[in-house]
Amino acid sequence: MEKSEASAIDIAESGRERKGKAALLGAAKNARAARHKRGVAIFDLILRISAAAAALAATITMGTAEETLPFFTQFFQFQASYDDLPTSTFFVIAMSIVTGYLVLSVPFSIVCIARPGARGPRLLLILCDTLTVTLATSAAASSAAIVYLAHNGNSSANWLAICQQFTDFCQRISGAVVASFITVALLIFLVLLSALALRKH
Amino acid sequence: MEKSEASAIDIAESGRERKGKAALLGAAKNARAARHKRGVAIFDLILRISAAAAALAATITMGTAEETLPFFTQFFQFQASYDDLPTSTFFVIAMSIVTGYLVLSVPFSIVCIARPGARGPRLLLILCDTLTVTLATSAAASSAAIVYLAHNGNSSANWLAICQQFTDFCQRISGAVVASFITVALLIFLVLLSALALRKH
Numbered sequence: 001m002e003k004s005e006a007s008a009i010d011i012a013e014s015g016r017e018r019k020g021k022a023a024l025l026g027a028a029k030n031a032r033a034a035r036h037k038r039g040v041a042i043f044d045l046i047l048r049i050s051a052a053a054a055a056l057a058a059t060i061t062m063g064t065a066e067e068t069l070p071f072f073t074q075f076f077q078f079q080a081s082y083d084d085l086p087t088s089t090f091f092v093i094a095m096s097i098v099t100g101y102l103v104l105s106v107p108f109s110i111v112c113i114a115r116p117g118a119r120g121p122r123l124l125l126i127l128c129d130t131l132t133v134t135l136a137t138s139a140a141a142s143s144a145a146i147v148y149l150a151h152n153g154n155s156s157a158n159w160l161a162i163c164q165q166f167t168d169f170c171q172r173i174s175g176a177v178v179a180s181f182i183t184v185a186l187l188i189f190l191v192l193l194s195a196l197a198l199r200k201h
Numbered sequence: 202m203e204k205s206e207a208s209a210i211d212i213a214e215s216g217r218e219r220k221g222k223a224a225l226l227g228a229a230k231n232a233r234a235a236r237h238k239r240g241v242a243i244f245d246l247i248l249r250i251s252a253a254a255a256a257l258a259a260t261i262t263m264g265t266a267e268e269t270l271p272f273f274t275q276f277f278q279f280q281a282s283y284d285d286l287p288t289s290t291f292f293v294i295a296m297s298i299v300t301g302y303l304v305l306s307v308p309f310s311i312v313c314i315a316r317p318g319a320r321g322p323r324l325l326l327i328l329c330d331t332l333t334v335t336l337a338t339s340a341a342a343s344s345a346a347i348v349y350l351a352h353n354g355n356s357s358a359n360w361l362a363i364c365q366q367f368t369d370f371c372q373r374i375s376g377a378v379v380a381s382f383i384t385v386a387l388l389i390f391l392v393l394l395s396a397l398a399l400r401k402h
Contacts, residue, residue: 084357087346126396130331134338134389141339142346145288149347150358156285157351159360188335195327198399 037116040197044125044190045109051186052102055136058179059095062088062143065172069165080162080169087146088173094139095180101132119198126194133187140180147177238317241398245326245391246310252387253303256337259380260296263289263344266373270366281367288347289374295340296381302333320399327395334388341381348378 065088066081082088105128108121150170153161163170266289267282283289306329309322351371354362364371 080357085355086349123396127393130334130389130392130396133331133335134385137335137338138342141342144339145343145346146350148287149350149360154286156281157360157363159350159358162358184335188331191331192328195324195331195396195399198396 034116037197038113040193041109041112041116044193044197045106045113047186047190047193048102048106048109051183051190052099052106054179054183054186055095055099055102058176058183059092059099061172061179062095062176063092065169065176067166067169080166082173085146087142091139091143091176091180094135095183098132098136098139098183101128105129122194122198126191126198129187129191129194133184133191136180136184136187140177140184143173143177143180147173235317238398239314241394242310242313242317245394245398246307246314248387248391248394249303249307249310252384252391253300253307255380255384255387256296256300256303259377259384260293260300262373262380263296263377264293266370266377268367268370281363281370283374286347288343292340292344292377292381295336296384299333299337299340299384302329306330323395323399327392327399330388330392330395334385334392337381337385337388341378341385344374344378344381348374 062082064082066079068079082092105125108125111118111121112125147170149159149161150166150173151161151163153159263283265283267280269280283293306326309326312319312322313326348371350360350362351367351374352362352364354360
């Protein structure tokens, strides 16, 4: 009976030890996962700030694009400004919204760094990011179509290239379109990163 | 000793019972989750097929858009075709790619229905869907900018509205743009659905 009791205690002990080891292993795994998530969250924040900067640059470049040609006739002066093209007006509005959203989403991204396990903020970010990437893409693509037309014209529709006269104006709006495409690329990367991070939960 | 042994057996029994109940509850929960995931996967398949149909309609409508005006001069006949506008050519190519991708992704969606717990196919779908939504949006937005120009012209840039002559052609390309925006809306919904489904894993 003595022996049996002793062996029972032995089994209990070893069971407790095993449990302890398992708990330790689990904690280590959790810590690793949390570190990984925190790394992703920091990368997310950096990408987000870069995208906001690119979007702001695109907005300002397009919004301040105007040129007055140095020659004029008796009746009018030749000048071009971004609001002569409805697409550019849309571009400025859409990219302002994108910039605003990206700046406002920074606190949520910081919450994701502080609490790597939080699922709510990450899900909110991926949903809003998806909508934002569509808005930014539509602004970039529609302006690209018009800038292409301004550079090359279209002989079939009898639309002339205006960039032969307004070179400075065209360079500015081309720069804005390039900046907006950089924003789109960063945002796509951000959505893919969030989707991969969400999978680990 | 007899009593103590009996009570030990009692505890063991009740422990086993509890474990059995927990297993049953767990199985019920798993079955509910699997049913939920399967429902999402079926909805995903329906949305995917609808989006493919809309993309195909957009491609065909744009690709077959041409009009020859009933009057002509001695030197040439007035005709418009989709490949007079480079943006429309891009539209046809991009929407063909989107249609092809959506059709090819149907088997993966069916795999998600058959094996609701499979994580790989769902992740693959959400990543590719995000890229496709950007491609479809850029095609839709750039064509929308050109179609707007064709309808209204732009007096500042001296681009005339060609839709006053080519009414039929303009109606076709407008229809194609509307269909492409329907594709974009369905794709956005698909990505959001996939993100929500991925969270449950």
